[in-house]
Amino acid sequence: MAVYKLELLRKAMIEKEISALVIPSGDPHFGEYIQAHYKCVEWLSGFNGSAGTIAVTLKDAALWTDSRFFVQAEAQLSGSGIELMKMKIPGTEGIDTWIKKRLKRGERVGVVKELLSLSDFSMLQQDLMPLELVEIDDIFQTVWKSRPVVESYTINVLDDVYAGESVSTKHARVVAEIGEEGDFLYIISSCDDIAWLFNIRGTDIEFNPVPLAYAALTRSSMTLFIKNGTLSDELNLHLKKEKVRVMDYDEFDTFISTYPAASIRIASKDKISLNKYNISLSGGASFSADTKRGGVIANLKAIKNETEISGFRKAMILDGVAWVKYLRFIEERIKESGNPPGEWEAAAKIALLRAESDLYMGESFAPIVAFGANAALPHYEPSEAVHSIIGIDNFLLTDTGAQYICGTTDTTRTIAIGEITEEQKRDYTLVLSGMINLAMARFPSGTRGAQLDILARGPVFSAAKMYMHGTGHGVGHYLCVHEGPQSIRMEENPVVLKPGMITSDEPAIYEEGRYGIRCENLILCKEWCKNKFATFYEFETLTLVPFDTKPIIRDLFGKERITWLNEYHRRVFRELSPYLKNDDREWLKLKTADID
Amino acid sequence: MAVYKLELLRKAMIEKEISALVIPSGDPHFGEYIQAHYKCVEWLSGFNGSAGTIAVTLKDAALWTDSRFFVQAEAQLSGSGIELMKMKIPGTEGIDTWIKKRLKRGERVGVVKELLSLSDFSMLQQDLMPLELVEIDDIFQTVWKSRPVVESYTINVLDDVYAGESVSTKHARVVAEIGEEGDFLYIISSCDDIAWLFNIRGTDIEFNPVPLAYAALTRSSMTLFIKNGTLSDELNLHLKKEKVRVMDYDEFDTFISTYPAASIRIASKDKISLNKYNISLSGGASFSADTKRGGVIANLKAIKNETEISGFRKAMILDGVAWVKYLRFIEERIKESGNPPGEWEAAAKIALLRAESDLYMGESFAPIVAFGANAALPHYEPSEAVHSIIGIDNFLLTDTGAQYICGTTDTTRTIAIGEITEEQKRDYTLVLSGMINLAMARFPSGTRGAQLDILARGPVFSAAKMYMHGTGHGVGHYLCVHEGPQSIRMEENPVVLKPGMITSDEPAIYEEGRYGIRCENLILCKEWCKNKFATFYEFETLTLVPFDTKPIIRDLFGKERITWLNEYHRRVFRELSPYLKNDDREWLKLKTADID
Incomplete structure (x- = not known):
């Protein structure tokens, strides 16, 4: 199928007199999610990850994506005639090198008008020299027969x-x-x-x-x-x-x-x-x-005002209540012998529980409910057609978020189902330690995310493991769950953290084919104190969802983090319990009990 | 005196038809230390810190220096007619703004030929526009009457x-x-x-x-x-x-x-x-x-070869032996009532003790022996003429280093003399914690110093304190004690840490007018392990000098760091004791005893 589409596309390319076409996975507004109309990458290749760029020449085709999507892309591109190019892996050619090897001087490279930003276009143009990069009219209008139209709704x-x-x-x-x-x-x-x-x-x-x-x-x-x-x-x-x-x-x-x-x-x-x-x-x-x-x-928007921050706090209570019911639902269904839920059912369940609130406006991203080896794919998404049943003796990772009219949430919890190995317990302890280390950070004004990243990542490194994604992304206020300009990642980003910025805190460990662990809270940067040395900031944790304490290895976790977790759990109970009925409240009491 | 020199200089400036002169504190080889011949900043202003730039117009004069030298510069510039400009402090004008405010379009700014690098010249030229920046012949040859000549010795x-x-x-x-x-x-x-x-x-x-x-x-x-x-x-x-x-x-x-x-x-x-x-x-x-x-x-030089690394290890033993004798000397002289040494005597003592080794070639920088409030000046240097007697109930900070033919050392130890306050104990514990946290770091290839800096700085931040200098600088092999290109500091530096690089690890706390604490070891980056995730690196601590354990608050310090320190102390004893006579060995045994 994909091969046939490629041939259609190549015919159109010849008509437009271009020898290569670059197909980014965006729309003219440069957001993360796009309407079906713009999903040309998916239409052509079958790959439906949110980040992928295809280059097509008259003979070859390849798709560049990052580590989050390697496994998924490998499966979806199989038989498509499109080669997978793993970004940031040593030896992987860039899109420019790949095209330059295949084209002769004087040949033209096309990109559909409006789909590259000025900066991306300039960069690609530079990289492709001496080849010419040109904007062309939307070539997919002719080759994509049943292409969806752009939809628009009341604002x-x-x-x-x-x-x-x-x-x-x-x-x-x-x-x-x-x-x-x-x-x-x-x-x-x-x-x-x-x-x-x-x-x-x-x-x-x-x-x-x-x-x-x-x-x-x-x-x-x-x-x-x-x-x-x-x-x-x-x-x-x-x-x-x-x-x-x-x-x-x-x-x-x-x-x-x-x-x-x-x-x-x-x-x-x-x-x-x-x-x-x-x-x-x-x-x-x-x-x-x-x-x-x-x-x-983007810089003004990143700094939330007092009303927005109060809205976030309210959203966290609504979300926490749904999470408590969800986690209890999972636990009880696992207990009922012979009736464990599927990942898809679980994902639907938490959405339904959230929808009980009048302020709920929808999901903030595609839900990730991933059991066992599925959780090793950082952006695995179960679908109704393709998903696993939640099994035993491994981790269940749930990473979901909601849009409430007062704020946006994004939470990941990893819970142990049945018995897990010592290695799994250690890895869980390290991931949670990293998350807490970052949440406890105190730092002077002027600090950039890249300086703090090691706090979350260090414990993971200590086990000679690592995760390839960032530790933290900004979060919009009833807006995009991934919002700039700040970030907490290994890569340098000159944007400094400021009071009012809300960022995720999500270290992880992925063991391909075996298990995945991620713990994620949202944290608010705020002023801590001011003295002759500097103005110091700290984080307030916003998310209110209990963590699984069973897998924690106490000695490795350490006193400081035990204290943090106990205080956090007491706060979760204090803030959520007024909104919970007896059974749920009792369950939460148990789950948020102090550990020592 | 300085005012008179300024007038001489201004006359010469008028002859050269320049309305402002920029005087950097360097020589044509752009190293850290310079011969007396090039100490024009000191000759003109009296300021003898190693980093300072003067700008002189026909009416005004100012000196820019960084936080390490604020207190010293304030004292030395007093009455000189030269204003102190504190770099990186909000509100301090840059040299360009300062000059532009004082000159008219068409007027020329001069700098002595060979004293600015191509990049510094271009930057200053850009910043000074529309004023013209020109290279002039060495104006100091005429105005500085008894100027020392450039000396050179057998290589x-x-x-x-x-x-x-x-x-x-x-x-x-x-x-x-x-x-x-x-x-x-x-x-x-x-x-x-x-x-x-x-x-x-x-x-x-x-x-x-x-x-x-x-x-x-x-x-x-x-x-x-x-x-x-x-x-x-x-x-x-x-x-x-x-x-x-x-x-x-x-x-x-x-x-x-x-x-x-x-x-x-x-x-x-x-x-x-x-x-x-x-x-x-x-x-x-x-x-x-x-x-x-x-x-x-510089990039090749930074990565020490096996011979150089062995040389460093040997130098650390020679240096450690001298330190043990020095620390014991301080302790005994303090005990002798009525005869505490002066900072200058102490600084001379450690140099003499080092000189007992045939491989000793000299000091690697001006020794810092600073008691009490003196230690709050990060680059305080006692002189024969101006220094304090080591007193009681405060910290003594010693930061010295040596050149051995097989390697260069740079070590700081802070010891408590008499009784110290709870705040001092807490600060000492935090500084030492930070130093150890960095020494214990494990990280993948590709990591930059700015990513690790928070490990050393974090504990200091946790007390709402900070130090304004970097955490780590590269160290040459029987070469410059401050060597690039790598660094461990808050500022982004794209140079990644690589096996074979030797860097200092020196967090600190300075309480102006009261006390200063700094702990410093040299650490060697080396491969730890390699797996499917990455190649991981770790540090080997090279320096072999015992720490004062008395001020450590055990609970705050934590188990992990107690374990590290005990292991370190056992190693210090193991490696140094074969070179120590009975008394010194017994003393070291006591000082390196486990704490719990």
Whole structure:
């Protein structure tokens, strides 16, 4: 099937006079999740991981993905005629080298218009030299017969009671951050930046509660470009009140090209497509890059205000209650001999339990419920068709999150089912130790995530093991569960951690073919104290879900972490118990009992 | 006095038609220590810290230095007419801003020829725009009446038995690292790179056992430029054997300018002066920067070979023996009522004890022996004229190091004299904890120092304290005690730690006006194990000197670190005791006894 599609695509490539095509797995808004319409990588290859780039020449094809998806990609690409290229593994060719080996000087490499950001396009262009990289019209419109259309739905207003700040004050702060002296037009493509700025949410994208939209700001005006039919009366009122001009999504290109040439255009190079960049300059304006990593809006959005933080705390209680019921459900179903749930049933169960809350808006990412060897795949997702039944004598890893109107959650718990080995107990103890070490960190202002990463990773290293993903990603407020610009990972990221930033804390160990362990809480950076030396920060753990204490090897875990865990568990019980019925409360009492 | 010198200088500046002069504290070889001839900053200001830059306009003058020297600079600049500018403190103007505020467009800023590296010159030039930055002839030759001349001494050969690699194989490795395809001339100004490459050592510079020299390499030849009269017969033989051409130091400029223009010139931008760069291109050649941080030679030199590592281990024994005698001397002199030693006497004592070894070549930096509040100045140096008598009820900090022909040492121990407070005990415990945490680290290949820094710094942060200097610097092999390119500090440094690198591990706490604590060992990076996840590294502690265990608060210190310390102390005793006489051995037995 995939081979046949490749042939169709190659015919179209010949017509467009390109000898190679690069197919990124994104859409024109550069978010993590995309509509079915843009899933060209999946359509062509069968690979449905969230990160993968394909390069096709007239003879060969290959897909680049990272370690999270190696096993999955290997299975899904089998027989597709598309070779798997394991990123960051020594010896793996880059996409540029791979293409350059196959093309002759003078041949052209194409990429579908709007799908590469200005920075990615420039980088690829540089890397591919002397080959020419060109933007082409959407080649998939002709070769992909039953391609889904782009869908759009009514946009919702996020009440001030949840947002905590009006659109106009956000606008003023953005303008101040931009810091431009003259007239400017600030161009925004990224939907979550737009959702934050305008206090709106949408349902156009799975998991990310954002509408498909563009926006353009000047010092004194805001224009929002949304799809036809998505403007409700409520939204209309809200935007009028905030003096936001509304225009059609499809008018954006004309607007940015015809805006007075005297005003400079500003955008973040990694959040605007080459095409939009070119259009914005076609009227004769000059360009000034927003050089803040992720852009100025992402930097403001990352720092949650008091209302958002209270919302997160509330979301954690709602989520914790669902988790307690879920964990008890798993335990009881395991006890019922002969009736263990499947991973898919378990994933559906926790979603149902969350949905009991009126504030629940949906899942924040595809649920991961993975037993035994499945958990060794960091981004394994059970499906109704393909999943395992939860077995015995191994770990069950559950990594799920929810969107509540007041906040977003992302939690991983690993629990031992039956008997586990000493190695498994040790690894569990080390992973949980790492998570707690990071949660306990205290550090001065100016600290970057890469400096703290070792706190979580160190215990894992001490067993000569490692995990290939980051330790922590930013989390949006009823927005994207993976949000920039901060991160806690091995790679240097110049963004410093600041009070109000919410980040995940999720060390792990994966033993391929055997088991996987990950523990994850969300942590809030806040001021701890200020003295002659510095202003010091610390983390507040937000997530409220008990950990399995059975596998913990006490001596290895150590006194400091035992104290932390006991205090955490007491807090979990204190905060959740008022919302639990007798049975659940008794169960939680047991699970959160002190260890020594 | 300083004011009078400033006036002399300003007259000379007017003659040279410059409105500002920048005076860096370096020489044309960009090392840490310089001959008296180049101590223009000290001559002008009285400030004798090792890092300080002065800017002088026709009206004002200021000196920029870092936190290590704030207190010292404040005292030494008093009444000099030179303002102290505290670097990295919020609100402190940069040198560029300071000058720009004082000069008019069209006015020129001067810097003495050869004293700024190509990269520093370019940066300052950029920062000072639109003012013009120009190189001028050495203005101090006229204004500094009794200026010392540049001295040079006979150069010694470092026997293969200590170096462990011949000049020719080093040359081959350097050429391979340079990786240039065509003909090239690689230009070297830094004396320690030259000393390493040619297996030579000198005594031209205090503390750094290097000769003043330049060198130039091609793929197949090496030329060494040394001062008249420094070539011994032994060196002559050695260089002949290694096919090194010898030329006069003063011929270097002509050589690099008249070398065939067809060959490109290569140098590390931070290790070549703007002047040398210009001279090297004056014959029409093109330039290709050596982009390895610190240059390719620094990167090769940082990785010690087996012979060098064995030499370090031997040096640590020699040094440990001297330390034991020193610490016992301090203890006994304190016990003798009414006769405590002064800091200066103590500093002289440890040097004398080290000199008992035939392999001792001198101190590796100015000794720091600091009692009480003096120890709060991270780079306090007692002098014969100005020092304190070691008192009671506070810490004595000793940070000294030696050059042995087989390796370089750098050790800090802090010992409690009399009674100390609970806060002091806690701080001591935290500093030592941090030092041990880093020493115990295990990490995969590819790890940078900035990722590990928090291990040493974290315990200090936990008390809401911090130290402003790095945690670890590279150490040369019978070369500079501060050697690049690796470091362990908060600031990002892309250089990854590799087996064979030797780095210091020296967290600290400074309480201004009260006390200072620093614990420092040298640690060697080496392979720990290799598996499907990664190749993992660990540190071997090289330094062999007992720690004061009295101030340690056991509960805070924790089991893991108690175990580490007991094992370390057993090793110290095991390795040093064969070289100690009865009394010293008994004393060490007591000092290295297990704690629990």
